[in-house]
Amino acid sequence: MASVIIPENEAVAVKLPTDWASPLMRGRVAARYRAERLFKLLGLAALSLAGLFLAFLLFTIVRDGWTGFKHTEVRISVSYDPALLGVDPAAATGPGGLEAIRRGDYIGLMQRAAAQLGPAANVVSDGAWLDLRQMVEANPAVLGTTQTVWVPVRSSIDLLAKGKFDLKEPEISRGVSNDDVASYNLLETRGLLKTSFNTIFTGAADSTDPELAGVWGAALGTFMTLLVTIALAFPVGVLAAIWLEEFAAKNRWTDLIEVSINNLAAVPSIIFGLLGLAVFLNFFNMPRSAPLVGGLTLALMTLPVVVITARVAIKSVPPSIRDAALGIGASPMQVVFQHVLPLAMPGIMTGTIIGMARALGETAPLLLIGMRAFVTDTPQGFASPATVLPVQVFLWSDDVQRGFIEKTSAAIIVLLVMLLLMNSAAIYLRNKFERRW
């Protein structure tokens, strides 16, 4: 047996009372305060920097983009001569009138009307004749009358009106011809131009002409795509999470599933595009560029995020609630759907919104399934060709025409507003669910 040897004349250390006022101690306290102040300062600096970046981003986007919501129109008077137009007023009001109206020669009508502008006749947009046709469609009684109409001007005139060109530069490098400048000045001095809210931008789909291009088609495409995504990803993701958390036995297989899901969440989105291309387009022969396929592809991408966050939310519901419900004879299903799920819902909602926000801004996988198509019509259904906002931004930012610069920024604004609306809805829903008891 080992014995402890205590040296006899070992000086016994006597613990002195702590001197809180000693210089050493004071130095330590001062150092602690210094470290704290420095940390706070660094945090504040980081926050300011982040805020500055955000403010700069928003500022440039809004500065470049807000003019996209306005456009310039020119006033002309149009005489709707039925003979020259080729539309019989009697047929126009009768049955099948719409068809009769559409058969008219509106391009010719527009050219005749624009001629009155003299040397500035070419300022009128190539698509302006559509406005004239719409007028007749809305009210066939205009046939045979002369009307004063505001029609959109070409993009370069529009940009001139918005002051986007530096007129001091030589013609070759400033992006707008001397003829256009002359036409603009002529019309401006005669008071024939006005700026108004751009209903073409907010109501139409893409076009090759900047002044006729609209964001509505892409916005609608985005909305429909996300609808498909959430309709699929939310229920499937939540049910998968419930099964994994509440019912699945903990064994090698469920471990494997868990690892796979976690890995899926980290897979680059373009891979999901390839998957969508291979499965939905090539195997199932679904239509190209359709919101349905886009939504399915994005649902694949969003699903792991929903599953993971839903599992975390379900796991954070205290087990005592399950015991309580089971203890008075609730079935496992009732426990899950009447107790666990309502309590987990705010968390699930947050996760889903994060996933949806990512899907909203996703471009790469959609390019692969053909959603970069040039679509000049607003989508008619889930299987008809469409594009989405981020892809539209991408396409416009790539366009050489100068008029698309402001459209790009304006489309980004629309995208951000959509994101904001979605997040607000999420916060509203979350609070509503949280206040349920």
Place this chain on the structure above:
Amino acid sequence: MTDIPARQADGNSAPMAHNVPVAAGRAAEAVTTKMTARDVNVFYGAKQALKNVSIDVSRENVTAFIGPSGCGKSTFLRCFNRMNDTVDSAQVSGRIQLDGKDIYSPDMDVVQLRARVGMVFQKPNPFPKSIYENIAYGPRIHGLARAKPDLDIIVESSLRRAGLWDEAKDRLNESGTAMSGGQQQRLCIARAIAVDPEVILMDEPCSALDPIATAKIEELIDELRGKYAIVIVTHNMQQAARVSQKTAFFHLGSMVEYGDTSMIFTNPVQTRTKDYITGRYG
């Protein structure tokens, strides 16, 4: 099994497969056996938490399980309403009967069993819903009330029985979780009562409560005695002495002694019981 549980002689006992010897000299008043457990073993994985425990629980009495922490009291209690089913690793063997019917037989519906054998947990766990909803939930899922007036009656009578009506009647729509700890626990008792159980299991119902709230719960248990068969787990021996008529002492997964509370506390047969009662270990 070395220790034979003492059991009261009962005239009109439910049918039992085999009889346990009756301890001589114990008071013989008429009681009905509500639940019986025979040779119950519980394993958590490879670890045995309960060894060959047999007991009879009567309808008229409050039965207390006492013993040091980790001796298997909760494990045993949770066998009576099959709450151990929810623990993946738990393996229960032996036979437990409710009114002579094996509750582990395949044709026993565990949902109905848990309505008949209610449970109150260690930590008050009201649903994060209104007080009214807390009580009404059980009757609703078991279809005990057709319409709102019926439900109202159940809610009121349950709260009255749990001695909570006066405190709760003006705030039925407030959250159950906003009440004090003692009130929450009585709410949980009311919630268990609302489905009209025959047995109420309580697992250390007062361990999270202050002395005043504890006294109220003990009072309540006394009032409920006779209406329901009550089994209460407690690590507080004074509490066992105050509220129970029968006491079982557990140690290291075995039931060491079972008998009238007065006998256990004044004249225990086993030395281990005596050591525990006198505070030698615990």
